Amino acid sequence: MLLAPSKKMEGMRMDATKQKRKFPILTLAYLIIMAAGFFQCGVVSGLTGNPALEKELKDTQTLALLGLLKPGEIQYVNENTPPIDNPSNNTGTEANSVAPLTPPPEPLKNIWATLSNLPRSFFDATSQTIGDKIYLFGNNVYGNLTDGNAYSYNTVTAQWNKLKNMPAPRYAASSAVIGNKIYVLGGREYFYTMLYDAAPYCVNQLLWHCFEYYDPPPVYGYSTRETNSVFIYDTTSDTWTTGANMLISPSYHSSIAYNGKIYLFSVGIVDVYDAASNQWNRLLTNSPIRYYYSIQIYNDKMYFFGGSSTINGYFNNVLEFDPTTLAFNQKTNMPTNRTFVVTALVGDKIFVMGSHESASALVIEEYSPDTNSWTVKSSLPQNAYLTRGVGGYSNGRFYGLGGISNVVAYYDPANDTTTHLKVLMNSSRYYFASAVYNNKYYVFGGNINGTPISGIETLDLVSNSWSNQGSLPNAKFGHKAAILGNKIYLVGGSRGGTTRAEVEIYDPETGNITQGTPMDTPRQYHSLCVNNGKMYAVGGNNGSTILNTVEEYDPSTDKWTYKRTMTSARTETSCLFHDNKMYVFGGRNVSSYESTVESYNPGSDSWSLHKPMNTARGLFEVVKLRGRIYAIGGYNSGAMAQVEKYDPLLEQWIPEYPMNSARYGLSAIAPDPNRIIVVGGHNGHGSLNSAEEFY
CATH class of the missing domain: 2.120.10.80 (Kelch-type beta propeller)
Incomplete structure (x- = not known):
């Protein structure tokens, strides 16, 4: 809550509105001084020594300083405790308040x-x-x-x-x-309790005079006892x-x-x-x-x-x-x-x-x-x-x-x-298509050390076991998969030495495959994303030319429609939707790999540029976990194990721990809010059938 200044301060008070009008330059200068001190003193002890995390914290503090985040949203309890959200059903009036309706998720171990x-x-x-x-x-x-x-x-x-x-x-x-x-x-056992109750602090100050105080709510979280x-x-x-x-x-x-x-x-x-x-x-x-x-x-x-x-x-x-x-x-x-x-x-x-x-x-x-x-x-x-x-x-x-x-x-x-003992696919593969349906991770076709394959396998995400599910009509690679309704659409790719515009529709319940309406443009190594019941095929190449075109498929009309092109032609990109915008990451142009990030707004049919990745790459995967977008593996002068994560709110990329195995042409999913699973790919020496888990 907001507290009034003391009576002693009241006698010195000036009207806040008039003060801001009278001294705009002085106020701005003072804020700059505050910001400098904020950055020097605001690094939490538990994050020191990790430049990436320190930068992440500083950027968050900047947003708080500018009023884009509320002061109560910055809650680092101590050097061993992660940020904790205040429970909405906890008033904080009692030290032994009841636990929240939904506990916060387990912090990622970054492993x-x-x-x-x-x-x-x-x-x-x-x-x-x-x-x-x-x-x-x-x-x-x-x-x-x-x-x-x-x-x-x-x-x-x-x-x-x-x-x-x-x-x-x-x-x-x-x-x-x-x-x-x-x-x-x-x-040891966990219990829920009030961790601390911070003292009020000034949020509107000019020189020595405070116009407004903020009393942050108590911070609740989990502690342990023997x-x-x-x-x-x-x-x-x-x-x-x-x-x-x-x-x-x-x-x-x-x-x-x-x-x-x-x-x-x-x-x-x-x-x-x-x-x-x-x-x-x-x-x-x-x-x-x-x-x-x-x-x-x-x-x-x-x-x-x-x-x-x-x-x-x-x-x-x-x-x-x-x-x-x-x-x-x-x-x-x-x-x-x-x-x-x-x-x-x-x-x-x-x-x-x-x-x-x-x-x-x-x-x-x-x-x-x-x-x-x-x-x-x-x-x-x-x-x-x-x-x-x-x-x-x-x-x-x-x-x-x-x-x-x-x-x-x-x-x-x-x-x-x-x-x-590892969880291994029955067939190693890269350049394959994948999708998650009904708690099963499907992989389709791909390539084994230069030879196209047609096999379909599923990873049961409950038992962590692989099983064969038949085959595609033809071996193919460089295609993509997406789910519309209760069907998995396999779009584009290369088979028989020819880039295809074809669409195959796989029914997970029966295993049957039917032909769908093909794209207007043949493409391979493209991106494929779904949002609001529509599917978007982005970039790629047609076998001879790298593409900047985008096609939208509407199942209600069974038609593909061209949308506004990307700002540059790219193949081997990766895409996903966030806040109803399609983000397209990286890829390769005619001469080099790119770190470009741009987003497409279907409502306005327009593109916007964003902060590029730290590392240019193609043939990689992106997944969204807890509001962050992870760019995983890929290729640039060799197979990559590097991982970095993008914060759309802060417009920044943060380095993450690398995978154990370098791989490109892989697949990655986030089956729940606590982990990422990466499957297959090529490590520069041969195709892989192994899987890794990040949590």
């Missing part, structure tokens, strides 16, 4: 990961293995108040099964197995019960079952839970164990790997604990300094994998308790970083699951080999 068959990401989860199945519980999902994640992975069939949710969500818990029951202990609850999962009945609360509320702690009891280690404390009596007792208060350790039992001794202890500041300490004498002994350190590891006991050896995201964390190491010695084994495949993931040993394989990079990988100790 590219190989698309796996995980049903969802598992980050800061806990896991246990019983027989052929690995059970996973919990997940660090920002603002999660309802989803008590629980899944099992069948190592024989490679299938996931959704279990009954935990009684409450949590992450950073530990777990232990007694019989057919899994005990999930402690951890819990001491115990959840007990019965694997035979898929049911949950609760055990006695722990004596402490730990997170990122360690636990293991031994002789019908669960030993819990956290920040110097060692507590023991007796499952038979449902009671906790304290054993030690001076343990060297603090956080993050993974524990295995061998010959009645507990071995600790990859955590934080009181011994030194490194994470490669290995400790042995005797539950009979309650004594700790330091053993030979791990060769690799790492934490958040996954371990497995196989025979008389303990294997360690995973950790922080670095090249050394891919290495698998073997520890022999009998000889107190280490052996370096094979490494996980490239990009299979098991960062803060989980796992287990079953059927001769040591599995690593989840983590920041959504890994599904396993190590075969008998053969010292590793395998990274």
Whole structure:
């Protein structure tokens, strides 16, 4: 709300309107001075060191200064907290107000990961293995108040099964197995609260005099707290019960079952839970164990790997604990300094994998308790970083699951080999067409290392699995796909050495393909966009000439109509609609690749130029995610992995993390507000059948 100045200030007050008229030049000069100070002092500490993000923040602050954004819309809570919108149903009058009707989306982690068959990401989860199945519980999902994640992975069939949710969500818990029951202990949980209530500040000031104050509303958001609850999962009945609360509320702690009891280690404390009596007792208060350790039992001794202890500041300490004498002994350190590891006991050896995201964390190491010695084994495949993931040993394989990079990988100790399980198309391809319909990602035709193909495949976005769906009548590439109604239109392309104007209509329900009304101009490597029930074919080339023409298809009249041409002829562009305007990005002219961005307004049949991309490129894809437009991959003097995002409001391009694999002639979609999926393409050496996920 707006506050009146104090009585002392009131005596000095001048009429605001007259003041603005009397001193327009002075006011402008003062605003410039304010702006200079605003930029010098306004950089939030959590964004320093990242020039792109600092620039993004400064531009937003400029808009606020000019009155294009309200002051309350700039809400950086602290260096670890993302911007949070005030809930519309929260008046902010009470510190413990109820959570909003719709929580804000989980902040993007800005990570590219190989698309796996995980049903969802598992980050800061806990896991246990019983027989052929690995059970996973919990997940660090920002603002999660309802989803008590629980899944099992069948190592024989490679299938996931959704279990009954935990009684409450949590992450950073530990777990232990007694019989057919899994005990999930402690951890962290999210809750909704007022984060801070900023003091009023002046929004209309001339020199030392303030004419108007603004009292920003309280900022609400999610925070976390530790819990001491115990959840007990019965694997035979898929049911949950609760055990006695722990004596402490730990997170990122360690636990293991031994002789019908669960030993819990956290920040110097060692507590023991007796499952038979449902009671906790304290054993030690001076343990060297603090956080993050993974524990295995061998010959009645507990071995600790990859955590934080009181011994030194490194994470490669290995400790042995005797539950009979309650004594700790330091053993030979791990060769690799790492934490958040996954371990497995196989025979008389303990294997360690995973950790922080670095090249050394891919290495698998073997520890022999009998000889107190280490052996370096094979490494996980490239990009299979098991960062803060989980796992287990079953059927001769040591599995690593989840983590920041959504890994599904396993190590075969008998053969010292590793395998990274990925979601792969049945056929590699580039220059293909794609569309999403009914939660399935369709790909049509394309090229395999210079050979056109006709195959149709779908990626089920729920199960993350590919399946063949027949073939096109003829092999083709350089075409595009779009959805009108409940049909997928395949427009243009090249087949038989000739550029085509043809339109094929694919029915996803039946798999039938019929011929549609062809375009007036044959074209390949064009852009294709849909808005308000009409389809637009933009640019491309006709086999000999690069085009600047635009054709609009109206299904109600079954006719193609020429619209106003682009400002320049381009092929290999990418397009999408935003705010009822069609943005066309990049591409190639006769002599070079372009970074041009222009938008077409169907209402006025006119084009407008916008800020160009930072990187000129063609044969790339654009997708819209959370109001930003991402330009992904492409070609310019070679295959590209670069990604940048465009903010239409700020008219600026912001660098983003690159893909793991360079690719052009790819396809990309944003199936929901939390991720982008990229499929196929060519990396400069060959066509690809892999997929990556950005989230």
